[in-house]
Amino acid sequence: MDYLLHILIVALIYAVFAMSLNLELGYAGLYNFGHVAFFGIGAYTSALLSLAGLPVPLGMACAMVAAGMAGALLCVPALRLTGDFFGIATLVFAEMVRLFFLNERWLTKGPMGLPGIPRPSWVGTGIAAMPMFLVLCLLLTVSVFLLVRWVAVSPFGRALKVVREDEYVAQALGKNVFSLKTRAVVAGSVLAGLAGSLWAHYITYISPGDFTLNETILVLLCVVLGGKGTNWGPVLGAFAVVFFQEALRFLPIPADLGRLIAPLQGMVYGLALILIMLQRPEGVISEYRRSRVC
Amino acid sequence: MLRVEQVTKRFGGLTAVDHITLNVGDTGITGLIGPNGSGKTTLFHMITGFYTLDRGRIYFQDRCISGRPPHTISRQGMVRTFQHTRVLPFMTAMDNLLSAAPDQAGERLCSVFFRPGRIRREEEAHRERAKEILEFVHLTPLSHQLAGRLSFGQQKLLEIGRVLMARPRMILLDEPTAGINPTLIRHLVNILRGLTARGIRIFLIEHNMPLVAEICEKVFVMDSGRLIFSGLPAEARQDARVIEAYLGREDRAA
Numbered sequence: 001m002d003y004l005l006h007i008l009i010v011a012l013i014y015a016v017f018a019m020s021l022n023l024e025l026g027y028a029g030l031y032n033f034g035h036v037a038f039f040g041i042g043a044y045t046s047a048l049l050s051l052a053g054l055p056v057p058l059g060m061a062c063a064m065v066a067a068g069m070a071g072a073l074l075c076v077p078a079l080r081l082t083g084d085f086f087g088i089a090t091l092v093f094a095e096m097v098r099l100f101f102l103n104e105r106w107l108t109k110g111p112m113g114l115p116g117i118p119r120p121s122w123v124g125t126g127i128a129a130m131p132m133f134l135v136l137c138l139l140l141t142v143s144v145f146l147l148v149r150w151v152a153v154s155p156f157g158r159a160l161k162v163v164r165e166d167e168y169v170a171q172a173l174g175k176n177v178f179s180l181k182t183r184a185v186v187a188g189s190v191l192a193g194l195a196g197s198l199w200a201h202y203i204t205y206i207s208p209g210d211f212t213l214n215e216t217i218l219v220l221l222c223v224v225l226g227g228k229g230t231n232w233g234p235v236l237g238a239f240a241v242v243f244f245q246e247a248l249r250f251l252p253i254p255a256d257l258g259r260l261i262a263p264l265q266g267m268v269y270g271l272a273l274i275l276i277m278l279q280r281p282e283g284v285i286s287e288y289r290r291s292r293v294c
Numbered sequence: 295m296l297r298v299e300q301v302t303k304r305f306g307g308l309t310a311v312d313h314i315t316l317n318v319g320d321t322g323i324t325g326l327i328g329p330n331g332s333g334k335t336t337l338f339h340m341i342t343g344f345y346t347l348d349r350g351r352i353y354f355q356d357r358c359i360s361g362r363p364p365h366t367i368s369r370q371g372m373v374r375t376f377q378h379t380r381v382l383p384f385m386t387a388m389d390n391l392l393s394a395a396p397d398q399a400g401e402r403l404c405s406v407f408f409r410p411g412r413i414r415r416e417e418e419a420h421r422e423r424a425k426e427i428l429e430f431v432h433l434t435p436l437s438h439q440l441a442g443r444l445s446f447g448q449q450k451l452l453e454i455g456r457v458l459m460a461r462p463r464m465i466l467l468d469e470p471t472a473g474i475n476p477t478l479i480r481h482l483v484n485i486l487r488g489l490t491a492r493g494i495r496i497f498l499i500e501h502n503m504p505l506v507a508e509i510c511e512k513v514f515v516m517d518s519g520r521l522i523f524s525g526l527p528a529e530a531r532q533d534a535r536v537i538e539a540y541l542g543r544e545d546r547a548a
Contacts, residue, residue, distance in 0.1 A: 155400030
């Protein structure tokens with residue numbers, strides 16, 4: 001039972017994370033390969049502040065602000081680039097952030113990580129806190145879902161799609177492409193920061209090893225598998241990926257093969273991404289479903 | 295309305311546009327013609343802000359627009375189409391038009407959250423206008439179709455509809471009739487005449503000479519980056535330099 005709660009909580013956190021990436025990837029068409037950086041910045045900000053004695057909700061709010069500011073900072077150089085080059089810049093940014101966590105020991109304790117991150121006082125501690133934490137995650141996921149959907153159907157969401165479809169047309173129609181992309185990245189980063197801080201307060205221990213390229217690929221897989229540019233896609237993708245990952249634990253694999261399985265997992269995700277891109281690039285839920293009928 | 299003064303663009307050693315000065319006054323339809331590679335599209339890119347200028351100035355409605363980014367020029371009322379039709383393929387025809395509506399409050403995030411009523415009213419108004427425009431370009435039955443699924447000619451019409459949606463004062467069309475059939479050309483001509491009747495000024499690049507002679511009140515002819523003629527279309531056909539630019543000089547042909 002507790003195990004099921006655990007999976008659900010992780011899936012919900014990943015759903016928030018995936019929805020935040022979807023804002024950039026699905027709507028604005030920005031291939032951000034460093035999205036984990038904002039997840040990490042959110043996690044560390046919230047963890048450090050609450051370890052310093054700040055109330056958890058305040059720490060989470062600060063995490064969102066910090067991640068949003070980092071997103072704005074990244075935009076200044078990275079959005080001068082387009083397409084693949086933007087992807088590479090974000091990839092490098094995420095690596096810089098990870099190395100910062102690893103090396104600035106005075107702040108982050110480096111590879112030792114930060115243990116004992118408190119949970120919000122009202123959810124309790126230890127195993128007993130799980131049901132309430134699930135409720136917290138559920139509330140936040142639903143709010144984020146409604147928020148993202150509200151933005152996506154607004155003229156702002158439509159303008160992002162114009163930028164995704166054709167930047168030159170967007171400019172010719174009077175859209176400030178740089179500003180629209182920046183706002184998408186900042187909004188995505190803020191929500192990724194929220195997901196990261198939820199993660200930190202749930203797991204209660206974080207270290208730089210939690211925020212590697214693997215995490216970016218995983219969340220990318222959630223979005224692409226579920227259906228980018230749709231509201232339900234990232235949520236569906238997050239649940240599918242997390243449940244698949246947990247189901248692997250029950251495979252009857254001999255113990256001495258275990259060390260081979262971990263690297264294999266990454267290969268399976270990579271392969272899954274390639275296959276989806278080739279066979280069904282729009283994901284399980286297609287953005288264009290309705291228009292196909294008529 | 296539009297004045298171009300001493301405008302120059304170089305790409306490395308090639309001077310694509312060489313000290314061009316022209317004045318598109320309050321003429322209904324003005325044509326820009328010239329052989330391939332004479333710098334017409336480059337000039338359009340410069341007027342609309344997509345290329346920077348190496349020299350010269352451009353004025354639109356007596357305001358200097360050279361050096362400004364494309365989106366601000368577009369917001370001042372000068373909207374363009376592209377040489378190769380560029381619809382937004384994975385958006386519906388309706389959304390293609392709606393996204394072109396100028397100055398939308400709903401594109402600012404704070405009004406999305408705090409002024410939903412105003413945005414709903416705006417959207418309804420835009421939707422009504424988009425329906426009228428779809429009617430005007432005869433695309434009403436396809437309004438919910440993805441733009442990428444429309445035929446080439448329909449995409450051309452949609453692109454012109456989208457330009458209209460932006461409430462322009464002047465539109466720049468880069469080869470509007472390229473690759474479409476004669477029936478559609480007639481249809482397009484009617485649309486363009488309808489626009490001038492509404493007071494919208496049109497500046498277009500065109501290769502179809504009989505069409506230019508028919509619809510343009512004034513033409514500019516470019517060759518190798520230079521302006522070689524400006525005046526009435528009928529005169530252009532008699533002009534020695536224009537004939538030379540298109541057909542080559544006699545001694546060279548021999």
